[in-house]
Amino acid sequence: MKGTKRTIAFKKTAACPASATLLSYRAAGLSEEAAVSVKDHLELCDFCCAELPLLAHHQPQVAGTNNPPDMPMDLRILAESILEATKRYIRYKKS
Numbered sequence: 001m002k003g004t005k006r007t008i009a010f011k012k013t014a015a016c017p018a019s020a021t022l023l024s025y026r027a028a029g030l031s032e033e034a035a036v037s038v039k040d041h042l043e044l045c046d047f048c049c050a051e052l053p054l055l056a057h058h059q060p061q062v063a064g065t066n067n068p069p070d071m072p073m074d075l076r077i078l079a080e081s082i083l084e085a086t087k088r089y090i091r092y093k094k095s
Helices: 019-026 032-042 046-057 073-094
Strands: none
Touching (some): 019 032
16 A cells, blocks of 8 residues: 555545554554554545544443443534434425
C-alpha cells in the first residue's frame, strides 16, 4: 500500500479495517503483521485516522451485558430530527 495516494472521499471503504480491528490496534492487541498492515493503511486513509481517536472513547462492554453505550444528547437530537424529516418525506411522496 505504500506509495498509494490518499483517497479523496472521506468515507470507510471495503479496504478499511473494521472498527474492532482499529480498537485492537489501539490496544496493541494485534499480531505484528496485522499491526503493520493497519499502520500502513492509516498512512493512507484520512477516515480511519479520524476514526481511531474517536475509538478512544469506546468503553468495552462487560461480558454478558447487551446494554448499548449512551448516545450523546446532541447526536440523539440530530438523529431523531433526521428520522422525523425522512418520515415526513416518505409520507409526502406517498400522497
